[in-house]
Amino acid sequence: MRDVKIGSKDQRRISLKSFKTVNNPRSIHGIYPYRGKISALDANHIISQMPPHSILLDPFCGTGTIIYEAQKRGMKAIGVDNNPLACTIAKGKTEPVDKDATVKGLEIAISEAKSLGQPSIMPTSPSKYFHPRTSEQIMRLIAVSDGFSEFLLSVLYGSVCVAARACSGWKWSSTSVGKISDSLRDVDFYSILMRKMKKHIDFVCGSPTATIHCHDTRRLSDVISKASVDVVYSSPPYFDALDYTGYYSRIVLEILGVDRSSIRRGLIQRYSTYREDMIVSLEAIDRALVDDGLVVLVVGDRKVNGRLIKGAEFLAEIAPWENPYVVERSYSSTASSIWDKINKTHRKEQVIIWDLSTNPR
Numbered sequence: 001m002r003d004v005k006i007g008s009k010d011q012r013r014i015s016l017k018s019f020k021t022v023n024n025p026r027s028i029h030g031i032y033p034y035r036g037k038i039s040a041l042d043a044n045h046i047i048s049q050m051p052p053h054s055i056l057l058d059p060f061c062g063t064g065t066i067i068y069e070a071q072k073r074g075m076k077a078i079g080v081d082n083n084p085l086a087c088t089i090a091k092g093k094t095e096p097v098d099k100d101a102t103v104k105g106l107e108i109a110i111s112e113a114k115s116l117g118q119p120s121i122m123p124t125s126p127s128k129y130f131h132p133r134t135s136e137q138i139m140r141l142i143a144v145s146d147g148f149s150e151f152l153l154s155v156l157y158g159s160v161c162v163a164a165r166a167c168s169g170w171k172w173s174s175t176s177v178g179k180i181s182d183s184l185r186d187v188d189f190y191s192i193l194m195r196k197m198k199k200h201i202d203f204v205c206g207s208p209t210a211t212i213h214c215h216d217t218r219r220l221s222d223v224i225s226k227a228s229v230d231v232v233y234s235s236p237p238y239f240d241a242l243d244y245t246g247y248y249s250r251i252v253l254e255i256l257g258v259d260r261s262s263i264r265r266g267l268i269q270r271y272s273t274y275r276e277d278m279i280v281s282l283e284a285i286d287r288a289l290v291d292d293g294l295v296v297l298v299v300g301d302r303k304v305n306g307r308l309i310k311g312a313e314f315l316a317e318i319a320p321w322e323n324p325y326v327v328e329r330s331y332s333s334t335a336s337s338i339w340d341k342i343n344k345t346h347r348k349e350q351v352i353i354w355d356l357s358t359n360p361r
Contacts, residue, residue, distance in 0.1 A: 014049055014296060014353050016042070016327050028203035031196070032089045032158040033174050033248050034063040038235045038298060043069040046233065046296060046351070050075070054230035054294075059217040059285050062244075064090025064210075066233055071210045078229070079212045080220065082266045083244055085157070085253060087214040092154030096206025106152060106197055110190050113140035126254040128180060129164040137189035138163065138255065151204060152197070159193040160255060161248040166192065177247050216266060218277060220284035229288045235298040236281075237267065239274040239309070271304055279318050286320045292357035295321060300349040312350035321354035321361065 029040045043066045050056070054075055058066045061079030063086050070077035071094055079090050119139040121127075127135050138160060145156055165172050166187040172178035213223045237244070244267060245253060245260040253260050268277045289295070299311030312326050328350045 014046055014325075014327060014351060016045070016329060016351060026203075028068060028093050028200045029063075029065055030158075030174075031092065031154050031200045032063055033161050034086060034089065035175065035244055035247055035249070036235070036238060036242055037063060038065050040065050040069060042298070043233075044072075047073055047075070050231055050233070050294070055228065056231045056233055057224065057229040057285070057288060058234045059220060059232065059281065060234045060236050061090055061212065062086045062235075064093045064212065066235075067210050067212070068093045070233075071208060072205055074208060076208055077210045078224065079210065080215050080217050080223065081212075082214065082216045083263055084214050085249055085258075085263070086244070087212050088150055089154045089157070090212045091150035092152075093204070094206070094210035094212065095150050095204075097149060097151045097201065097204050099201055102149065102152065102201060103197070106155075106194065109141065109144050109148070109152075110194070112144045113137070113190070116140050116143060119143050123254055123257065126251045129177075129184075129251055130167050131184040131186040133186050134163055134167055134184075134189050141189065141193065142255065151201070155193065155197045155200065157252045159189065159196045160252050162192050162196065163187055163189050164248070164251055175247070177251070217268075218280045218284060220281070221287055224288045226287050227290050229293065230290055231294045231296070232285055232289060233296040236278065236315070237269055238300075239271055239278075239302055239304065239311075239314070242269060244269065275318060278315070282315075282319050286361070289356065291360070294356065295319075295354040297352050298349065299352060310350070312352045315352060319354065321356065321359065323354075323359045325353045325355070327351045327353075 027040055029037070047056075047066070047069050052074055056066075056070045056075050056077045058077070058079045061067055061081045062083070064079055067077040067079040067090060077094075079087075081087050081090065119136060120143065122130070122135045122139050130138065141156060145153065148156065164177070165174075167184045168178065168181040169185060171181065215223050243264070245263050250260065253263070268274065268281065285295070297315060299315055301308055301310050303309075312324070312328070316324050
């Protein structure tokens with residue numbers, strides 16, 4: 001890792017660590033395989049350098065990795081995202097649960113699912129990923145999930161993803177959907193669901209209260225008061241049109257009968273309008289910040305139309321704040337490093353920081 005430091009010596013500094021892996025299997029973050037998920041280890045390390053009593057906002061919170069890590073350190077955290085599936089997972093990570101009641105409730109739900117008559121048939125597109133018996137079990141659980149907490153819904157949706165991998169013989173990665181096996185395995189979805197719930201439930205802390213808004217950051221003032229946030233820490237949406245409704249999420253959304261295109265229309269993921277959308281978003285974020293606030297954005301280089309674009313330079317140009325401090329490093333032990341080998345690129349990741357206490361608006 002190489003640090004590139006920009007800005008005055010009086011600015012608050014944020015350091016990065018080198019991790020052998022970006023994954024933390026003993027945590028709640030593996031509850032669902034969301035695309036573009038920020039490293040929980042990085043998030044924890046960066047948040048540990050922030051004032052502990054700050055109010056933190058993640059305006060592009062995805063499945064709530066930053067929100068959970070801030071909550072775990074006792075900070076009041078607010079997340080905003082316009083993807084309802086991601087917001088469900090973020091709430092599932094951060095809302096309090098009664099462990100005994102949750103375990104018992106899932107046992108009852110599985111019993112009810114088994115006793116149902118003929119369940120709805122899984123839609124054709126996602127059904128190709130599952131053995132017929134596994135598919136039927138999934139639909140039985142979906143039928144009895146109306147009263148599920150956000151945590152149990154997160155477990156259910158994450159278990160669907162695990163089952164898809166298992167039916168194809170575990171040949172896919174935890175983040176990418178691969179080739180469907182010629183001979184799908186018959187796996188017991190009820191067992192997968194129960195194991196996954198027990199794996200993650202002990203990591204729910206539930207306090208202090210975290211707030212998740214399913215809302216468009218371009219209209220942040222609808223849900224966040226002016227000058228009410230001390231710290232903004234986020235990984236903005238990629239500007240190469242990454243589809244946050246694709247891969248495993250596509251399978252889940254199609255099973256639920258959700259129109260993916262309607263979700264995508266509300267997301268910032270079109271390169272042609274990305275600059276305009278992010279200018280509006282950053283201005284909305286600025287209105288939510290206190291005068292001496294801190295902004296930390298994790299960005300990266302992206303290859304778009306054959307041209308490598310440096311994320312920090314792009315955001316520094318359009319942001320309403322000046323004189324940023326940047327820490328840069330190469331990707332390692334991530335899917336991005338794998339794609340660099342394939343595409344013969346050498347992209348880097350940057351953490352870009354604006355300290356408004358030393359660089360007023």
